[in-house]
Amino acid sequence: MTTVGQPDSDSERAWLAAYDPRAFAPIAVTVDVVALTIRQRADGGGKSLHVLTIRRGAMPFAGCRALPGGFVRAAEDEDLDEAAVRELAEETGLAAHGGGEAGPLEALSRLHLEQLGTYGTPGRDPRMRVVSVAYLAFAPDLPDATAGGDAAAAAWLPVDALDPAELAFDHARILAHGLERARAKLEYTSLATAFVGPKFTITELREVYEAVWGEPLHAGNFHRKVLSVPGLVEDTDTTTARGGARGGRRARLYRAGGARLLHPALLRPSREDNQ
Amino acid sequence: MTTVGQPDSDSERAWLAAYDPRAFAPIAVTVDVVALTIRQRADGGGKSLHVLTIRRGAMPFAGCRALPGGFVRAAEDEDLDEAAVRELAEETGLAAHGGGEAGPLEALSRLHLEQLGTYGTPGRDPRMRVVSVAYLAFAPDLPDATAGGDAAAAAWLPVDALDPAELAFDHARILAHGLERARAKLEYTSLATAFVGPKFTITELREVYEAVWGEPLHAGNFHRKVLSVPGLVEDTDTTTARGGARGGRRARLYRAGGARLLHPALLRPSREDNQ
DNA sequence: GCAATAGTGTCTTTAAGACACTATCCC
DNA sequence: GGGATAGTGTCTTAAAGACACTATTGC
Secondary structure (H helix, E strand, O other), X not given: OOOOOOOOOHHHHHXXXXXXXXXXXXXXXXXXXXXEEEEEOOOOOOEEEEEEEEEOOOOOOXXXXXXXXXXXXXXXXXXXXXXXHHHHXXXXXXXXXXXXXXXXXXXXXXXXXXXXXXXXXXXXXXXXXXXXXXXXXXXXXXXXXOOOOOOOEEEEEEHHHOOHHHEOOOXXXXXXXXXXXXXXXXXXXXXXXXXXXXXXXXXXXXXXXXXXXXXXXXXXXXXXXXXXXXXXEEEEEEEOOOOOOOOOOOOEEEEEOOOOEOOOOOOOOXXXXXX | OOOOOOOOOHHHHHHHHHHOHHHOOOOEEEEEEEEEEEEEOOOOOOEEEEEEEEEOOOOOOOOOEEOOEEEOOHXXXXXXXXXXXXXXXXXXXXXXXXXXXXXXXXXXXXXXXEEEEEEOOOOOOOOOOEEEEEEEEEEOOOOOOXXXXXXXXXXXXXXXXXXXXXXXXXXXXXXXXXXXXXXXXXXXXXXXXXXOOOOEOHHHHHHHHHHHHOOOOOHHHHHHHHXXXXXXXXXXXXXXXXXXXXXXXXXXXXXXXXOOEOOOOOOOOOOOOOO
16 A cells, blocks of 8 residues: 555656655644534523533533544544444444444444534644544434543534634534535435435424524425425324424324435525525 | 643553554554546536646555645644645645645635545554544635645546546545535535635526536526525626627626525435335 | 404516517628 | 537426315314
8 A cells, every 4th residue: 555666767756756645844744523403402492503512621621521532543444434434433432432344333323424614723732743534423412422432421412502713723613614514405305304304294304404404394385295206205104203392293204215315305484585 | 732640540540541543453443535526527527527637656555646635744733724735736736735824724725624534444544443534525626736745636527427436545535425414405405506606697606506416406496496596696786898709698697695504505406215 | 342463465666578679780 | 511518498297375165073
C-alpha cells in the first residue's frame, strides 16, 4: 500500500516528493458525528429533536459539551464511514469499547448515516491542525447513552435547549449545518421514516416533521398528503392495539415505502423569506 | 498554535497521546476541484456543460485525465477553501504559479465555490492513505485553461464526451456526485446565475438549465416561470445590442436578483422514477 | 355521553405544462 | 416579405392549504 516503484523521471520524483507527508506539516484527520433522534423531552414538553453530546473531561474545552468523535484509525485501514459508526457505537455504549470485530452495528442497525461536511480551518483545534469529517446520523429513539471510550458522559439533549456557546471547538457550527441539512432533507426525501420504528402511524410521522421543523402541521392535510406521495408509506393492514391514552380511534400502521426521493415533495410551510 | 501546556492529569496525558499524529499512520489531506462551466462545444454542437481536467504526467494513472487538485499546505496555515481556489488558479493558469500573495482571485472573482464531499477510502490512492476534500466550482465561461503547476495539460471537456473510465483514482465518482449536486441545486437555488455574466438574457439562463440537465425546456413557459420567481432576476431596462445572428428580436437583459433560495422552485421535468 | 384522536370532503388559490399566439428584429 | 428569436395569453390539470366534517375509541 505504501510501497512505490523506482522513480523513472524527474516529474515522477517530483510527484513522490510532493506526496511525502513528511515534507508537510502533519494534519490529523478525525470524524465528528451529529446524531439526531426524536424522543420524549425530560422536562415533559412532548416529543422533540435531540442530539447526542458528550461532556469533555480534558483540556481544551474541559467541561464543555461536544459532539462524539475521534481519530480515524489509518493504521487499521479504517474507512471514514466506519470511523463514524465506531465512534458512535463506542460513545453511546451500544457496543463494547475496543472489543471484537462483530456487533457494533447491532443496536444501530436502523441507523441512517451520511456525510455532512469537512471542517479544517486552521486553529479550530488549538493544539494542532485537525481536519474533521462530520457525519449526520438519524435513528429511531435509542436507549439512553452510556459513557464509554473517551467520553466522560454522553447524553441526548433537546436541540432547542442546548446553548451553542457551550459546545467545544466549532461544534456549534457543525450542529447548525446538520440541523439545516436534516430540515431540508425531510422535504424531498423519505428521511422521516428513519426516525420511527419499522411500523408507525401517520401521527408518529407527523410528530417527526413537527419536531425537526419546530412548527405544528395541520393533521388532516398532512395525513392526506403523506398517503398521496407515491412510495412514501405502505399500508400494513394492521392498527395500533389501543387508541389514545385519553380516548380516541385506533391508528392504522404503515411501513416505509420504497421511495427515497419524494415527488411531489412535502414542503415546509410559510417561508416568505429569501435569504 | 501547536504548543500545549504541561499535562496535569492522566486523562490529559491520554488525550495528548491520542492527539499525537506520530502515534498513527499518517494521512495526507488533499483537495480536488470539480470545476464546471457552460461553453460552446468544440465539435460545434451548441453550448454544453464542461468540466476542467488535467492530464496526468506521472504514475500512477500516468496519461489519464484527472480533476485538478493537490495538497493542503498545512505549513502555511492554508484553509481548505483557500487550497481549492489556489489549485484551480494554478492549474488553469489564471494566476502565476507560486507567485506573490495578491491576485489569484482576479479572473476567478465571479467564482462560486462549495464543498462537495470528502473521499477517504483506503486504497483510493495506491501510494498512501489520502483523504481528499472535493469542491464544486461554478463559473461563467472562463478563458481556455493553460497548463501550470503540476498539470501536464489542462482542458475544458464536455461532460457527456468524457469517458469515466479514463479518469484517475476515484475521480469519476467525485465528478458524478458533483454533477448530481449541480443538477439538484439548479432546482431550488439561484445557482444558474453563477454560470452567466453580470448581465444576461432569459435565453442564456435557459441554456444553462438545458446544459446542466441535459434536456430541452419549453422556452415560453421557462420565460414566464423565471420572471415569476421572486428575487431570481432583476430587469436592467436594457436590451442586447442586436437580435439573433440570423434575425430575431432583441432580448431584454437581466441581472441576478437577491434570492439564493427559490420559492417556488424550478423543478426538473418528468421524473416518474423513484429510485 | 363526552372528550380525544384518526381520517375524509370540499373548496379556493397557486403553480406546472401544453399550445397557440403576438412582437420585433436581421436579412 | 420571410425566417428567426423574444415574449404573452389561455386553458387544463395537479397540488397546497383552509376549514368543516365524519369515524372510532377510552373512560
